[in-house]
Amino acid sequence: MNAVHEGLIIANHGYRLVIETVDGRSIPGTSRKSLGSVVCGDHVQWQASADGAGVVIAVHPRTAMLARPDQRGIAKPVCANLDQIAVVGLMQPDSGVLTTSERARIDAYLAAAEMLSIDALLIINKIDLLTPVATAHAQKKLTPYRDAGYKVILTSARSAAGMGTGMDELRAHLAGKRSVLVGESGAGKSSLTQLLLPDRDIRIGELSTRLERGKHTTTVAMLFRLPGGGDIIDSPGVREFHLGTVEPSALAHAFREFRPHLGNCRYRDCRHLSEPDCALSEAATAGQLSPERLESYRAIVLGDGRRSRHSGD
Ligand SMILES: Nc1nc2c(ncn2[C@@H]2O[C@H](COP(=O)(O)OP(=O)(O)OP(=O)(O)O)[C@@H](O)[C@H]2O)c(=O)[nH]1
Ligand SMILES: [Mg+2]
Ligand SMILES: [Zn+2]
Known part of the structure; x- marks a missing residue:
């Protein structure tokens, strides 16, 4: 019987993997195609193949990716x-x-x-x-x-x-x-x-x-x-990093210092772009909030540069 081992993926070049074994060795590996992409940081189960490499047969549930x-x-x-x-x-x-x-x-x-x-x-x-x-x-x-x-x-x-x-x-x-x-x-x-x-x-x-x-x-x-x-x-450097499509309300919440101001805009569904009586605009004008951080938030909501090419991985 081919024993099943636990491991950690420490690098992935497409389907070519490097697996760290529980006893701390690094071995080359691949994964079953049906698993989709297996990435660095994945906790996996693997089996040894005839040539001493590992074949990943399962990926444990992931947290933050x-x-x-x-x-x-x-x-x-x-x-x-x-x-x-x-x-x-x-x-x-x-x-x-x-x-x-x-x-x-x-x-x-x-x-x-x-x-x-x-x-x-x-x-x-x-x-x-x-x-x-x-x-x-x-x-x-x-x-x-x-x-x-x-x-x-x-x-x-x-x-x-x-x-x-x-x-x-x-x-x-x-x-x-x-x-x-x-x-x-x-x-x-x-x-x-x-x-x-x-x-x-x-x-x-x-x-x-x-x-x-x-x-x-x-x-x-x-x-x-x-x-x-x-x-x-x-990780490989990237010129631009985009969050993809994200709800303005979720994004505003992800700018930590915006939180105390959220809920104080005139419109409940305010996107904090150019709406009248926007609490974030007012806070920025009053010097309670960095205008540059607000600008970054707005650029993400408006999807600036989303179509430009990505470099790196
Ligand atoms: N003056 C100076 N040069 C640095 C410093 N850190 C890195 N460098 C130089 O910057 C260049 C790029 O460094 P890397 O560490 O390869 O940069 P990286 O972020 O890993 O780049 P990618 O792998 O392409 O994403 C090298 O020539 C480094 O010597 C620093 O603190 N001061
Ligand atoms: Mg580098
Ligand atoms: Zn607002």
């Missing part, structure tokens, strides 16, 4: 059973602002975590590149996130004698959880992963100098066990 639309707009699962989304963003080196696209990406991921009922962490990386003036300005720009209750960690993967900056704080907020690192290609997700896992050899990209963008070095999501407990999933 991160999905991204593919180039045809169809949601494609990236990783499963998450406790936390850790968004890696960059601020402009000489001004300390978030570009509109960076802000849109960060706010969409934070809202996604909220809608999945999992934790979110905002990591601002490459702070070694910020001028002192930009650093001060960056702190101001991050206030709305901190006020909304988000943990914001400033990091550099390239300073302090190879130890990085902000790494102890980052480690503390990853401990005991399964987190996925997300953000644009070149943001430094793999560089941070490498610092967290000094014994591993993780591929880190070059930046294309012309575009100052990453080159999509990481092509599949990969899960690593953290020395202090917990798992980190390094």
Whole structure:
């Protein structure tokens, strides 16, 4: 009889899987086609095949799963059973602002975590590149996130004698959880992963100098066990992250700091776009709410850029 084993998927290249066995070995595997996509973070049952590989025969029920639309707009699962989304963003080196696209990406991921009922962490990386003036300005720009209750960690993967900056704080907020690192290609997700896992050899990209963008070095999501407990999933960078179709009421609720104002608009079904006597518009005008966060919310409701191409996984 062919014994059934438990396992954890730590990488998936299409149907080619890497399975971590209960005794901590990594073995190659495939899955029965009828199971659909099996992704990083899936808890599975597998059987050994003649060549020593594993064949996944069942996937245990998933909790929070991160999905991204593919180039045809169809949601494609990236990783499963998450406790936390850790968004890696960059601020402009000489001004300390978030570009509109960076802000849109960060706010969409934070809202996604909220809608999945999992934790979110905002990591601002490459702070070694910020001028002192930009650093001060960056702190101001991050206030709305901190006020909304988000943990914001400033990091550099390239300073302090190879130890990085902000790494102890980052480690503390990853401990005991399964987190996925997300953000644009070149943001430094793999560089941070490498610092967290000094014994591993993780591929880190070059930046294309012309575009100052990453080159999509990481092509599949990969899960690593953290020395202090917990798992980190390094994922491929994406230019834009879209939530897909989402109800304005659910979305407004996913912007944490909007909650105290919800229910105070003139219209009960207010979408908080340009309706008269909208409590969110008024709060933004009165300085009680970040106009930029409201702008991000509106861009998602209006589906800005939804048809543009996705890169990465
Ligand atoms: N100055 C500076 N450079 C960094 C920092 N973190 C990463 N880099 C550089 O940025 C480039 C991209 O880093 P990666 O870690 O490959 O970025 P990534 O987010 O994994 O990119 P993808 O895998 O393409 O999604 C590399 O040249 C890194 O050395 C940092 O904190 N400061
Ligand atoms: Mg990478
Ligand atoms: Zn409103």
